[in-house]
Amino acid sequence: MSYKITVLPGDGIGPEITKEAVKLLDAVGETYGHNFEFQYADIGGVAVDKQGTPLPEQTVQHCESCDAILLGAVGGPKWDDETPDRKPETGLLGIRKQLNLFANLRPAIVYDSLLDASSLKRDVLDGADLLIVRELTGGLYFGKPRERREGEHGLEVIDTLHYTEAEIERIIRKAFDLARLRNKQLTSVDKANVLENSRLWREVANRVAADYPDVELSHMLVDNAAMQLVNDPKQFDTIVTENMFGDILSDIASMITGSLGMLPSASLSADGPGLYEPVHGSAPDIAGQNIANPLATLASCAMLLRYSLHLKEEADAVEEAILKTLREGYRTGDIAAIGEATVSTSEMGDIVCQQILSASIKQSQ
Numbered sequence: 220m221s222y223k224i225t226v227l228p229g230d231g232i233g234p235e236i237t238k239e240a241v242k243l244l245d246a247v248g249e250t251y252g253h254n255f256e257f258q259y260a261d262i263g264g265v266a267v268d269k270q271g272t273p274l275p276e277q278t279v280q281h282c283e284s285c286d287a288i289l290l291g292a293v294g295g296p297k298w299d300d301e302t303p304d305r306k307p308e309t310g311l312l313g314i315r316k317q318l319n320l321f322a323n324l325r326p327a328i329v330y331d332s333l334l335d336a337s338s339l340k341r342d343v344l345d346g347a348d349l350l351i352v353r354e355l356t357g358g359l360y361f362g363k364p365r366e367r368r369e370g371e372h373g374l375e376v377i378d379t380l381h382y383t384e385a386e387i388e389r390i391i392r393k394a395f396d397l398a399r400l401r402n403k404q405l406t407s408v409d410k411a412n413v414l415e416n417s418r419l420w421r422e423v424a425n426r427v428a429a430d431y432p433d434v435e436l437s438h439m440l441v442d443n444a445a446m447q448l449v450n451d452p453k454q455f456d457t458i459v460t461e462n463m464f465g466d467i468l469s470d471i472a473s474m475i476t477g478s479l480g481m482l483p484s485a486s487l488s489a490d491g492p493g494l495y496e497p498v499h500g501s502a503p504d505i506a507g508q509n510i511a512n513p514l515a516t517l518a519s520c521a522m523l524l525r526y527s528l529h530l531k532e533e534a535d536a537v538e539e540a541i542l543k544t545l546r547e548g549y550r551t552g553d554i555a556a557i558g559e560a561t562v563s564t565s566e567m568g569d570i571v572c573q574q575i576l577s578a579s580i581k582q583s584q
């Protein structure tokens with residue numbers, strides 16, 4: 220089969236990690252007889268520099284006319300002083316909104332061979348495997364009004380936390396569907412002791428729960444959830460939460476895996492192409508050094524194969540290749556124990572590709 224993938228490398232380490240992801244998809248194509256056609260487009264700071272906007276129209280067109288989108292990361296200090304409409308992050312928020320990518324799936328899995336990469340205790344981590352389902356196109360990041368204005372006592376600023384009942388219901392339903400495929404435990408995270416938004420969120424979750432009698436629903440306040448994620452991550456199966464809480468909680472959850480460089484994501488709409496990207500940002504502090512961990516992006520490719528292309532065997536093979544690479548002891552700096560040898564971004568990419576290619580040679584023998 221032939222598939223069209225739009226690649227948005229973006230800024231910072233974005234180009235380095237997407238390069239490894241393209242290499243991996245090519246290896247998958249070679250092994251399983253698929254043709255991946257890659258079309259590259261600009262987003263974020265690089266698009267601001269070249270085209271004067273973080274989300275050029277042509278980029279949107281490429282994204283709308285493909286089977287799946289692979290994104291690196293956007294942003295960096297170079298664009299700190301840009302106006303809001305020229306901020307790199309505005310491009311990312313824009314493509315999420317334009318493609319209606321309301322469901323952001325962020326799995327955090329503790330690999331047995333990385334138990335010592337986290338500063339948390341082994342018995343707390345061993346076996347932890349959770350999925351954060353984050354609402355991605357509503358809430359504080361999109362609400363209007365958003366403004367800075369002169370008030371009676373000097374400058375004042377407004378960001379708006381806005382959700383409709385329909386937006387809440389569709390993400391809650393998506394999370395119940397996903398929990399049903401896992402261990403059938405859904406924790407809805409909110410701040411219902413303070414926010415009216417969260418009170419509606421909780422009401423909707425309780426109402427929708429009646430349609431999923433096989434899934435156990437519980438509620439947790441977000442401040443407690445942040446603490447519980449590092450204190451006892453194994454209590455969680457599937458978590459559903461609103462946009463900003465999900466953003467923050469997923470970075471916290473990355474610490475159980477050992478590094479932010481390990482967390483992949485899928486952003487899905489009801490029908491169109493999905494967007495796949497690591498949870499981390501553009502890591503300007505390590506950009507251009509070939510030391511970033513590409514595994515979050517490679518694991519995002521597995522999600523791309525699974526959710527957008529429906530290539531289950533290929534997705535499983537990528538996940539297996541990552542697992543095997545880690546079990547064989549290969550580490551980028553962020554997941555290496557003190558004194559342990561490390562590999563570069565491109566070496567890690569090569570090794571994972573080689574696992575895919577050699578597995579297929581074994582199969583055909």
Ligand SMILES: NC(=O)C1=CN([C@@H]2O[C@H](COP(=O)(O)OP(=O)(O)OC[C@H]3O[C@@H](n4cnc5c(N)ncnc54)[C@H](O)[C@@H]3O)[C@@H](O)[C@H]2O)C=CC1
Binds near residue numbers: 308497502504510513
């Ligand atoms: N999806 C996206 O494009 C996102 C973009 N950003 C943007 O990225 C820029 C930098 O933001 P930060 O707050 O520094 O967050 P960040 O996620 O880029 O980096 C946080 C820390 O994690 C490390 N790190 C991140 N990814 C890594 C990897 N693959 N391998 C090894 N280490 C890794 C970085 O070196 C840094 O020390 C900002 O402009 C921010 O707005 C932030 C988050 C998401």
Ligand SMILES: CC(C)CC(=O)C(=O)O
Binds near residue numbers: 308311312466498
């Ligand atoms: C850079 C932001 C737009 C978003 C973010 O931090 C994220 O999606 O994880």
Ligand SMILES: [Mg+2]
Binds near residue numbers: 466467470498
């Ligand atoms: Mg984030």
